[in-house]
Amino acid sequence: MQQCGLFVQAIIDGRFVSADDEVRDIDVALVPRDLLEEDRDNFRMMTDPQVKRELYEDYFVRTCFATNPPIDRDYFDWFQNIKVKDASRFGSPSDARKGILVVDL
Secondary structure: OOOOOOEEEEEEEEHHHOOOOOOOOEEEEEEEOOOOHHHHHHHHHHOOHHHHHHHHHHHOEEEEEOOOOOOOOOHHHHHHEOOHHHHHHOOOOOOOEOOOEEEEO
16 A cells, blocks of 8 residues: 555554454555546546455455544544444443554554
């Protein structure tokens, strides 16, 4: 992602931060830099459904593409959300938040 130069951050979440014995997926939201008209083709290639499918099949990585700045969604808040049933399973309050990994590219 860093080499293509289109993204400024990767926000990483998934079962790898849970107490589950088996990791089933890793979720990544990629935050693009301000894109120029000449970036459009490269961005379309990176967001192609086949590329996303291959990432999941090969590495169990699910990707979504954030907007910069976020529009209608706070990705940090969304990724830190813990389902109430999972929070109660570990004795955490219903408003508990989980850790995420934010990588500046």
